[in-house]
Amino acid sequence: MPFTKPVVVIDNGSYNIKAGFACDNHPVSIFRTAVGRPKFLKGTYGRTPYEVYVGEDAVARVDELDLNYPVVKGRITHWDDMERVWHHIYYRELKAAPEDRAVLLSCAPATTMKDKVKCCEVFYEALNAPALCVKPQSVLALFGSGFTTGISVGLGHDLTEINPVYAGGSISYANMLTNIAGNEITNFIKHSFRRRGIRLGKQLDDVLEDVKRNYVYVTENGAVKKQDYKKSFTLPDGKTIDVSDESLMAGEMYFQPELVLGKKLTSDVIPIQEAIVTSILKCDSELQPEMYDAIVTYGGMGTMPGLNKRLARELEAIINRPVNVIPTSEAYAVAWLGGAVFAGMAGAKRLWVTKKQFEDQGERIVKNRF
Numbered sequence: 001m002p003f004t005k006p007v008v009v010i011d012n013g014s015y016n017i018k019a020g021f022a023c024d025n026h027p028v029s030i031f032r033t034a035v036g037r038p039k040f041l042k043g044t045y046g047r048t049p050y051e052v053y054v055g056e057d058a059v060a061r062v063d064e065l066d067l068n069y070p071v072v073k074g075r076i077t078h079w080d081d082m083e084r085v086w087h088h089i090y091y092r093e094l095k096a097a098p099e100d101r102a103v104l105l106s107c108a109p110a111t112t113m114k115d116k117v118k119c120c121e122v123f124y125e126a127l128n129a130p131a132l133c134v135k136p137q138s139v140l141a142l143f144g145s146g147f148t149t150g151i152s153v154g155l156g157h158d159l160t161e162i163n164p165v166y167a168g169g170s171i172s173y174a175n176m177l178t179n180i181a182g183n184e185i186t187n188f189i190k191h192s193f194r195r196r197g198i199r200l201g202k203q204l205d206d207v208l209e210d211v212k213r214n215y216v217y218v219t220e221n222g223a224v225k226k227q228d229y230k231k232s233f234t235l236p237d238g239k240t241i242d243v244s245d246e247s248l249m250a251g252e253m254y255f256q257p258e259l260v261l262g263k264k265l266t267s268d269v270i271p272i273q274e275a276i277v278t279s280i281l282k283c284d285s286e287l288q289p290e291m292y293d294a295i296v297t298y299g300g301m302g303t304m305p306g307l308n309k310r311l312a313r314e315l316e317a318i319i320n321r322p323v324n325v326i327p328t329s330e331a332y333a334v335a336w337l338g339g340a341v342f343a344g345m346a347g348a349k350r351l352w353v354t355k356k357q358f359e360d361q362g363e364r365i366v367k368n369r370f
Contacts, residue, residue, distance in 0.1 A: 129355065145326045176278055180269055184253065218254070308327050
């Protein structure tokens with residue numbers, strides 16, 4: 001099935017969505033996965049005319065809009081809003097007609113077949129796309145790092161998911177969740193500020209996001225030199241606050257949650273290094289050595305300084321052998337890049353489902369291809 005124009009690659013995320021063309025080496029657009037409607041509607045949608053805002057436009061009007069986030073923990077929970085987001089990508093961000101281009105759509109490793117079929121319905125019936133391929137983000141992250149076998153460690157906004165991949169196929173029965181993600185980091189910093197009496201009002205969300213993205217780091221062994229420990233943050237009003245504890249301890253949540261959470265620690269929270277080892281042990285014994293040779297971290301929290309070195313150190317201490325944690329400067333976009341790589345592979349085009357094939361065979365061909 002020849003594609004006459006570059007494939008559109010869309011990487012769905014709970015916090016941000018990335019979109020662009022397979023011929024590019026970086027997404028054209030990255031924006032918040034959010035949809036906003038006027039608060040005065042109070043749920044009475046459709047009775048009076050109103051404007052719907054998507055992405056950064058919606059977030060900028062948070063005081064006057066009810067915001068909805070259609071992707072929660074990797075799953076699409078509001079299909080009408082997700083359709084609006086995809087529509088926005090084509091007509092506002094990419095300036096491309098959906099009927100002209102095949103689409104590669106990323107999904108969470110645990111996405112159900114029912115949801116994949118629903119994606120086909122939206123793209124074929126509402127957007128009139130000619131062909132669609134749905135691939136797990138974990139597989140694409142490995143592709144984007146130059147591997148087809150290994151462990152994908154997705155550090156997202158509301159989900160940290162470990163997924164083994166062998167020869168380009170997801171081993172879904174070995175998936176693991178740590179139940180510590182970017183959202184828990186944000187809450188930790190927020191509660192720390194509150195405990196210290198720091199009140200920021202409407203600036204709070206922006207400050208929390210800035211501290212999380214630019215100040216949180218991971219030490220190599222859980223310790224830090226005094227001169228490197230001090231971190232100061234300048235608020236929008238010019239006042240300076242100390243964020244040393246928050247910067248250090250937030251990153252430690254992934255590796256030592258019991259140290260940071262204390263009595264708030266629940267039984268379902270697992271240190272990331274233990275979750276990775278458990279996930280690999282669930283795989284067939286002959287595959288396990290290969291998994292340690294390519295460990296790829298991706299997602300927004302995958303950009304934390306020091307993360308990969310610490311992860312390698314912790315894993316080697318458990319299994320007593322070298323591991324290969326793949327460094328990348330663009331962990332937030334590596335799954336999208338893997339999608340662009342996959343879309344350009346000669347043999348990949350047979351994995352797309354065309355609109356006509358879906359109309360003729362329905363759910364059966366989705367199960368076969370995806």
